Amino acid sequence: MTLLDERIWSLFKRHWRQTLTYWSAFFSFGLCIAFLGPTILDLRCQTQSTLQQITWVFFSQQFFLLVGTSLGGLCKKTLSSSLLALFSCTLIISLVFAVIPLCYHVLLLSVAMAIAGLAMGVIDTVANLQLVKLYQKDSAIFLQALHFFIGLGALVSPLVANPFLAEDSCVLGANWTANSSSSSPSDLEHLRSSLAGHGVAIGNISQYPLHIDGIVVTRVSYAFWIMALINLPVPAAVLALIYHERLLPCSDNSQRLIDRDSLSSTSPSPTGDSGQGHGSLFGCCNPAQLQGRPASFFILYAVGGAILFITDGIIGSYAGFVYTYAVSPPLLMGHKTAGYLDSSFWASITVGRLAFIYLSYRYTSPRLLTFSLVGVILVQCLLLIFYTSTVFLFIGTCILGLCISSVFPSMLAFTEDMLDYKGCATTVLVTSASTGEMMLQLLVGSVIHSQGSYAFLLCCTISSFIGFCLFLLLLYVQHSHRNCSTDSSQNTDMNMKEKPETGGS
The missing domain is CATH 1.20.1250.20 (MFS general substrate transporter like domains)
Known part of the structure; x- marks a missing residue:
């Protein structure tokens, strides 16, 4: 190999x-x-x-x-x-x-x-x-x-x-005319x-x-x-x-x-929790498990979930409305041609995930996330600039699929790593992503209905900027959380060293 x-x-x-x-x-x-x-x-x-x-x-x-x-x-x-x-x-x-x-x-x-x-x-x-x-x-x-x-x-x-x-029509009536059937x-x-x-x-x-x-x-x-x-x-x-x-x-x-096999392969976390945190969305809110956690611990959950809410929402919205945008003014693309856009988008996501299998071995999750989120912003901005180009819409759709394809698995691995693999992060992130995919489509659909098809690209671009800003916030919170964890472990070591002296007096 x-x-x-x-x-x-x-x-x-x-x-x-x-x-x-x-x-x-x-x-x-x-x-x-x-x-x-x-x-x-x-x-x-x-x-x-x-x-x-x-x-x-x-x-x-x-x-x-x-x-x-x-x-x-x-x-x-x-x-x-x-x-x-x-x-x-x-x-x-x-x-x-x-x-x-x-x-x-x-x-x-x-x-x-x-x-x-x-x-x-x-x-x-x-x-x-x-x-x-x-x-x-x-x-x-x-x-x-x-x-x-x-x-x-x-x-x-x-x-x-x-x-x-x-x-053709899959419901036939005996008394319909050829023109109305x-x-x-x-x-x-x-x-x-x-x-x-x-x-x-x-x-x-x-x-x-x-x-x-x-x-x-x-x-x-x-x-x-x-x-x-x-x-x-x-x-x-x-x-x-x-x-x-x-x-x-x-x-x-x-x-x-x-x-x-699981007992021998799963090492205990630094906090001594050997996977007991894995649970439902509500089980993650157990007060006994959350007591004494720093504020950064909760912010990591919230920001990580918000990033996937945005990015999976972009995937759902783009797949849902790129066809509607293509057949509307100013592009007025043919129905059959525009129908290939959604297939191209999902095919590029599949190819991107295949490529990122190797890239995730060579590069860390933060680097891949930075590359992906910056790429999503650049593609969305270029789609806004060349909004009258049919050719670039196809090119941009494929590049967008390649860039956004790795965000979910990379974010999941990155967040679990920051939280010492408690397992609750997986449930929170998966639920946040599913919520974003459903809710952002409804939001973008209502904006398109009231403001026109161009609002589709604008909504996706604004969402991608918000997602990148949240990622920068996540990196800052990660740095603060790491410092808190380091200080906490140092205090624990100091207490362990002082205990023998106290016991002997």
Whole structure:
């Protein structure tokens, strides 16, 4: 292995089963998060609902994903509980894929997507938390690889769905005329691209006539059943790991390999806390654990969460509205051409995470974060300057995806390192990122609706400046927190030296 030193490679060989399991679970996460946008019009036909009604499934998925990220920290006491949670959630995703074709009412579909969102949120927190716990100071490179698998799943999902999407109206009526029976294929393509960003721009596309009553002729069910089969090896892999590590209830508890391996591989923190801080979002607020902490300890949590709130919000907003911006004045790009922007953005994020797997080994997390956040600001400023250039919009979209791709895993590794790997930082950061992705899209969508499409670039640029300023604040607070920790350890050493003298007098 020429790219990695022997220590990193030996760590991976030691924990490869757990690591590959967490990576595969994130593939399942990505597979589930990307299918809804392309298939939403066919699902509207299946449920025979209006466009306004069907977009509630987006909110249902996003809201319960946020709930799941917070609840995922509850699986914290043992690795066995984490693996059982991963097995349940990945299996639930396959079951949801299989059940979606049977949901003939929009309420049932919303419930199915809420269950899937809850499972995705738990996967998000558990996989991040356990990888950090497993590798600690060497976790950055493995977190980059973990988040690469989200992009991989998000690329596979639309490819599976596309051959089964309706090219014309998927609801047919016997007494409609040829001119009124359906929207044109270009209109449907426009709708799909507009809805690909979680359906937040519904007000701008509601003028398209879409029939409800008639015969449903969609074939999208086959796409979901194929995705259910593609995802099925993931829970099977988790179950195989559970069986291999003798964590099943029928196994001999005295021979549980994974618990023994964890005890030998996880060193205690400088404060003597051997991972007991890993918990839910609310468990992190336990007064007994927070007593005596310096103010900088709490500020690190708040600022780290705020940075991911901003950056993941930028990702969600850009993916959600770049198509709307492209087809609006002054660019007036063709619907089909503009539809490639969102795909290019997610593809560049996936490629960027693949590249940062190696870069995170060569460079520290603060350096990577500085490079990424400065790059995001420069690209956003250039997009504002060349706002009439179609070519630069594509170039800027790809560069933006490359720059912003590593922020989440790098920030997670950096914050956990500053807080001595208590684990609570993972839950707080994952929950903050999910909140930002949902809330910032709603904010940017309302600004675009009232101020026009150019406000989209302006909002993203302002957000990127705020994110960089918060990162500078984080570096300053880190310096103060390190000094406080050093002074505290020196005082502890002095007290330990004085104790023998006091006891002898």
